[in-house]
Amino acid sequence: MQGVQAADHATAEGGKTVGYTDDGDWISFQPYVLGNANKITVRVASAGAGGRIEVRAGSATGTLLGTVTVPVTGSWDTFVDATANLSGGPAGATTLYLVFRGATGSGYLFDLDAFTLGTGTSSSPSPSPSPSVSPSASPSPPAGGTSAIRGVGSGRCVDVTGSSQSNGAQAQIYDCNGAANQQWTLTSSSELRVYGNKCLDVNGGSTANGATVIIWDCNGQNNQKWRFNSDGSLTAVGANKCLDVPGNATANGTKLNIWDCNGQANQRWTRV
The missing domain is CATH 2.80.10.50 (Trefoil (Acidic Fibroblast Growth Factor, subunit A))
Structure with a gap:
């Protein structure tokens, strides 16, 4: 990892998130096989500026597979799911990089709690949490609903x-x-x-x-x-x-x- 720290949050799945994110910070995992993955879902929260997560293979500047837009959720403890389509993953095992992007000088960007790789297609995430759902999908609704x-x-x-x-x-x-x-x-x-x-x-x-x-x-x-x-x-x-x-x-x-x-x-x- 580079530039991030664990942050304590009671509403996170394991009680901690990847936090204190600035533009250009990253985390990596290996070995991952990404050739069949065409979707990523991330669980995120932001009382800051929001931003983007670049999904890359091989290095922090390696092949860009997709980009997730992270909305401002209004609180570091209010989590939503955001998704993006992926393409171009290498056939063999590689190192998966999640690179955090956003405006500089605006404070920490967002916290990442969890991510899931899968198959299927995704639609663009809403810019903010929304209580509305479709018959076939139920994105994380806002707390209190x-x-x-x-x-x-x-x-x-x-x-x-x-x-x-x-x-x-x-x-x-x-x-x-x-x-x-x-x-x-x-x-x-x-x-x-x-x-x-x-x-x-x-x-x-x-x-x-x-x-x-x-x-x-x-x-x-x-x-x-x-x-x-x-x-x-x-x-x-x-x-x-x-x-x-x-x-x-x-x-x-x-x-x-x-x-x-x-x-x-x-x-x-x-x-x-």
Whole structure:
């Protein structure tokens, strides 16, 4: 790395980000195989000037594969996802460089929390966080927004079984009805709250496929943090797995779990 430092942020996935970024700073990773990657998604925050992330192969001045525009999010603890298309990656293993760009003399640019390489195409990110979503994608909405969360595959909403407010009540899918047990608030700490004081929770902090999803008193732990992704998936931060409807089921009362992210419709969600 050059010119950056780790920055402590409670809302970051691991409690820290790549921060204190100035124009020309960079981080690198090796070995990476980039030949099949045609999209990058970054999780970023900026109370500064915003800027760009250049994705390069081989060196900080190597082949430019794509550029992500980083918006100003209004706070160092308000994270959004931004995406860009990639092309021209070398076929073999290389060193991946993320080079930070922005206006000089305007203070630190932005913080980088996480990035994901994948396939598919991306649209240009919004210049600022936006609560609007499309049927097939659910970019990170701004903190404080309250809405239902509807499954793309099932057409049903994330629901608390039996309208229970007890710790351990399971999350399920059910016909969308606007009731309080289907209203989820995304907080600045990446929690999904229901009833005001209960959080969507991976039971026992498990990271295993099939771990159940419940509600529990909000406690700030990573098994209660979630990330909306640009492909519509909803990632459990602590497990790095996706909120999943088992077996692609569509029936009322199907209990939710976490599973390796696969991009299928039973792992994609929209806020409505």
